Amino acid sequence: xxxxxxxxxxxxxxxxxxxxxxxxxxxxxxxxxxxxxxxxxxxxxxxxxxxxxxxxxxxxxxxxxxxxxxxxxxxxxxxxxxxxxxxxxxxxxxxxxxxxxxxxxxxxxxxxxxxxxxxxxxxxxxxxxxxxxxxxxxxxxxxxxxxxxxxxxxxxxxxxxxxxxxxxxxxxxxxxxxxxxxxxxxxxxxxxxxxxx
Amino acid sequence: xxxxxxxxxxxxxxxxxxxxxxxxxxxxxxxxxxxxxxxxxxxxxxxxxxxxxxxxxxxxxxxxxxxxxxxxxxxxxxxxxxxxxxxxxxxxxxxxxxxxxxxxxxxxxxxxxxxxxxxxxxxxxxxxxxxxxxxxxxxxxxxxxxxxxxxxxxxxxxxxxxxxxxxxxxxxxxxxxxxxxxxxxxxxxxxxxxxxxxxxxxxxxxxxxxxxxxxxxxxxxxxxxxxxxxxxxxxxxxxxxxxxxxxxxxxxxxxxxxxxxxxxxxxxxxxxxxxxxxxxxxxxxxxxxxxxxxxxxxxxxxxxxxxxxxxxxxxxxxxxxxxxxxxxxxxxxxxxxxxxxxxxxxxxxxxxxxxxxxxxxxxxxxxxxxx
Numbered sequence: 001x002x003x004x005x006x007x008x009x010x011x012x013x014x015x016x017x018x019x020x021x022x023x024x025x026x027x028x029x030x031x032x033x034x035x036x037x038x039x040x041x042x043x044x045x046x047x048x049x050x051x052x053x054x055x056x057x058x059x060x061x062x063x064x065x066x067x068x069x070x071x072x073x074x075x076x077x078x079x080x081x082x083x084x085x086x087x088x089x090x091x092x093x094x095x096x097x098x099x100x101x102x103x104x105x106x107x108x109x110x111x112x113x114x115x116x117x118x119x120x121x122x123x124x125x126x127x128x129x130x131x132x133x134x135x136x137x138x139x140x141x142x143x144x145x146x147x148x149x150x151x152x153x154x155x156x157x158x159x160x161x162x163x164x165x166x167x168x169x170x171x172x173x174x175x176x177x178x179x180x181x182x183x184x185x186x187x188x189x190x191x192x193x194x195x196x197x
Numbered sequence: 198x199x200x201x202x203x204x205x206x207x208x209x210x211x212x213x214x215x216x217x218x219x220x221x222x223x224x225x226x227x228x229x230x231x232x233x234x235x236x237x238x239x240x241x242x243x244x245x246x247x248x249x250x251x252x253x254x255x256x257x258x259x260x261x262x263x264x265x266x267x268x269x270x271x272x273x274x275x276x277x278x279x280x281x282x283x284x285x286x287x288x289x290x291x292x293x294x295x296x297x298x299x300x301x302x303x304x305x306x307x308x309x310x311x312x313x314x315x316x317x318x319x320x321x322x323x324x325x326x327x328x329x330x331x332x333x334x335x336x337x338x339x340x341x342x343x344x345x346x347x348x349x350x351x352x353x354x355x356x357x358x359x360x361x362x363x364x365x366x367x368x369x370x371x372x373x374x375x376x377x378x379x380x381x382x383x384x385x386x387x388x389x390x391x392x393x394x395x396x397x398x399x400x401x402x403x404x405x406x407x408x409x410x411x412x413x414x415x416x417x418x419x420x421x422x423x424x425x426x427x428x429x430x431x432x433x434x435x436x437x438x439x440x441x442x443x444x445x446x447x448x449x450x451x452x453x454x455x456x457x458x459x460x461x462x463x464x465x466x467x468x469x470x471x472x473x474x475x476x477x478x479x480x481x482x483x484x485x486x487x488x489x490x491x492x493x494x495x496x497x498x499x500x501x502x503x504x505x506x507x508x509x510x511x512x513x514x515x516x517x518x519x520x521x522x523x524x525x526x527x528x529x530x531x532x533x534x535x536x537x538x539x540x541x542x543x544x545x546x547x548x549x550x551x552x553x554x555x556x557x558x559x560x561x562x563x564x565x566x567x568x
Contacts, residue, residue: 032253181239
């Protein structure tokens with residue numbers, strides 16, 4: 001299998017099949033970033049398309065001696081953040097859109113205690129909502145770290161900071177997420193009350 | 198260590214980011230502290246949610262096709278497609294080379310005056326006013342010929358001034374497509390008026406004019422090997438200037454009312470795309486102007502013409518995948534050369550595009566962008 005870097009060179013020679021191969025390799029991770037950042041399917045798809053159009057048009061700027069992954073993910077990160085800033089709005093996620101295809105539901109969920117299941121689902125929804133309240137830079141590092149399962153060094157290459165800086169950002173992002181959750185629970189008087197962090 | 202410290206430790210990856218000592222300390226603390234245990238449970242739950250990708254919808258199966266269609270649309274609208282940085286010299290490189298050679302002739306004593314001795318060059322300089330593409334070559338030859346200038350009724354003009362005029366003109370003029378007025382001047386006026394016009398131009402740039410005019414010419418008494426070197430350099434100069442003779446591109450006139458030219462894109466030295474749109478930018482079409490036979494139409498060698506065709510290969514690949522816009526084409530004559538006009542649009546039908554082509558005619562000068 002050709003490396004990403006060789007595929008990029010082939011694209012510059014006019015090989016559209018190579019571009020499609022790169023799309024197949026990266027569209028899922030690009031879409032994941034966009035979906036988690038934007039909070040809905042259609043915007044995520046638009047941004048993902050925009051990312052690949054940008055990649056195609058700016059490919060001549062890519063230094064093929066470096067890894068392709070961080071380069072394309074950096075374009076995705078910048079596209080998401082610039083889109084959010086242009087729209088100057090708070091992202092709100094509609095959970096009607098966050099559907100889970102029926103075939104992906106675990107059957108054993110149906111046999112668990114309904115009360116426990118509901119509580120777990122509520123907790124998951126609360127955490128997801130809290131994630132969307134995070135500042136975009138915090139949300140981005142958490143997406144790259146946990147959704148894409150990237151190492152902190154890889155994240156550092158994508159966002160252009162040192163690995164130590166990424167360590168700090170992730171730690172602060174986790175603390176900020178916890179703070180939002182606790183604040184929500186204290187305000188709502190919910191059952192999951194925990195001492196202040 | 199207090200609870201706050203343990204709660205911060207929980208955010209680290211338990212196995213990879215915590216030392217064995219820290220792991221043991223944390224586990225022992227969790228056995229004794231109910232509050233921290235609840236924090237730890239929440240941390241684990243957060244980890245699960247953060248890593249969960251199961252609720253991310255599948256991407257549309259037609260995703261790749263949509264991206265390619267966008268790229269095709271951008272290509273049709275004249276946006277740049279990725280391309281390697283040109284391995285070829287830019288179009289103005291020939292003019293720069295000619296200017297350097299000319300300056301060398303001016304500053305190296307004994308080269309330029311010997312142009313007078315080259316009878317064949319002098320004779321060549323007297324012919325062919327009808328080809329605008331020969332203007333640069335013609336002016337330089339005439340200007341570098343002091344005795345010739347005297348014969349043409351410019352006796353008040355000092356020989357070194359006429360040389361300076363020609364050099365400043367060559368330095369500033371467009372390497373490929375000379376100004377239309379100057380071209381017409383070369384075509385319609387006699388040699389004397391052309392020289393006068395160049396004199397006026399030189400007066401508008403006094404610094405350059407004075408700099409070259411103040412440079413004394415070498416005495417006209419060189420002989421033997423030195424004379425041979427001078428002849429060789431002169432031929433080199435003439436050869437370089439001859440390469441400037443690219444035909445003037447015609448303009449596209451009589452386009453449909455209301456449509457304005459918004460972008461001119463030079464695909465290469467001989468092919469140009471003109472992008473027209475209506476004021477509301479709802480309808481647009483692109484006209485690609487190219488010589489019917491690139492190798493025969495311009496001064497470019499056939500090998501270069503093939504190179505230009507190679508540049509379009511990727512567009513052809515894109516077109517075979519994405520939706521093709523409508524197009525029509527027509528061969529038209531201008532200045533004794535055949536040009537192909539290819540019109541493309543995503544909004545006009547093929548019949549409408551053919552109708553537009555019937556009204557268009559080629560003329561000079563080259564069109565300029567509308568504000």
